[in-house]
Amino acid sequence: MSKKESSILQILNIYHTSVFTKNADAFLALYDQNVQVFDMWGAWSYRGIEAWRGAIADWFEKLGSERVVVDFDDVQTMETPDVAVIHTFVTYKALSAQGVELRSMSNRMTLALQKSDGIWKIIHEHTSAPINHETLKATLKR
Amino acid sequence: MSKKESSILQILNIYHTSVFTKNADAFLALYDQNVQVFDMWGAWSYRGIEAWRGAIADWFEKLGSERVVVDFDDVQTMETPDVAVIHTFVTYKALSAQGVELRSMSNRMTLALQKSDGIWKIIHEHTSAPINHETLKATLKR
Numbered sequence: 001m002s003k004k005e006s007s008i009l010q011i012l013n014i015y016h017t018s019v020f021t022k023n024a025d026a027f028l029a030l031y032d033q034n035v036q037v038f039d040m041w042g043a044w045s046y047r048g049i050e051a052w053r054g055a056i057a058d059w060f061e062k063l064g065s066e067r068v069v070v071d072f073d074d075v076q077t078m079e080t081p082d083v084a085v086i087h088t089f090v091t092y093k094a095l096s097a098q099g100v101e102l103r104s105m106s107n108r109m110t111l112a113l114q115k116s117d118g119i120w121k122i123i124h125e126h127t128s129a130p131i132n133h134e135t136l137k138a139t140l141k142r
Numbered sequence: 143m144s145k146k147e148s149s150i151l152q153i154l155n156i157y158h159t160s161v162f163t164k165n166a167d168a169f170l171a172l173y174d175q176n177v178q179v180f181d182m183w184g185a186w187s188y189r190g191i192e193a194w195r196g197a198i199a200d201w202f203e204k205l206g207s208e209r210v211v212v213d214f215d216d217v218q219t220m221e222t223p224d225v226a227v228i229h230t231f232v233t234y235k236a237l238s239a240q241g242v243e244l245r246s247m248s249n250r251m252t253l254a255l256q257k258s259d260g261i262w263k264i265i266h267e268h269t270s271a272p273i274n275h276e277t278l279k280a281t282l283k284r
Binding site: 036038039040041042043044045076078080081082083084085087089106108110112114123124126127128129130131132133135136137138139140142 | 178180181182183184185186187218220222223224225226227229231248250252254256265266268269270271272273274275277278279280281282284
């Protein structure tokens with residue numbers, strides 16, 4: 001693997017670390033300029049890196065002194081030279097500044113990746129939790 | 143295009159028609175045996191065609207004499223020789239046996255496709271609607 005190449009699973013490592021450190025620039029560098037995100041919360045879609053940057057800035061700002069530990073479980077991948085797909089379960093665990101667990105939530109995540117100059121970028125992301133048929137509420141624990 | 147080849151957008155046409163006619167066999171023929179579905183409703187995941195077959199049988203049975211018209215809006219595709227990704231907004235409109243619209247709901251949908259013997263099959267599907275942060279309820283109208 002040349003220095004210019006990145007493996008698709010590096011995406012998940014950088015996702016984990018950049019969320020934990022609330023480093024928006026490192027986080028957003030995972031995404032293609034033309035990314036379209038179907039995020040679990042609020043909006044039907046974020047189109048383009050600038051729209052997504054706004055959502056991430058909000059997220060990190062609202063955390064205040066809290067930190068978030070992201071874990072991936074049951075990661076499935078499909079990879080071809082130029083396009084790859086990852087789907088996985090994700091747990092987001094919020095910790096207080098003292099490291100005490102405050103809350104935890106699971107998601108399903110699908111990532112579509114595209115290689116650009118030897119580097120994988122997320123061109124599409126879809127996160128969600130299943131909806132209860134009677135209450136229409138999201139189930140946040142897997 | 144040889145007779146054995148199929149285009150990725152044919153998947154959406156067959157999805158539409160097989161839901162409208164409640165033809166579970168035609169619908170399930172769109173999917174790979176090893177499909178993993180992150181469906182909007184109820185379960186975190188359906189793994190394998192038999193689990194998915196059960197969910198589809200339930201859906202079509204619960205419809206009774208109703209029919210469902212599926213429309214796709216803002217379809218985005220990424221295609222390589224062996225792997226493709228489609229993401230789109232979907233509207234499911236339920237009609238009475240007399241053709242009167244009873245209800246309508248929007249979803250986001252991501253499909254990962256894999257070519258097998260020249261035929262595209264869905265190897266992963268993810269459907270959802272965004273969740274309201276305060277109520278934790280799904281937003282069903284786009």
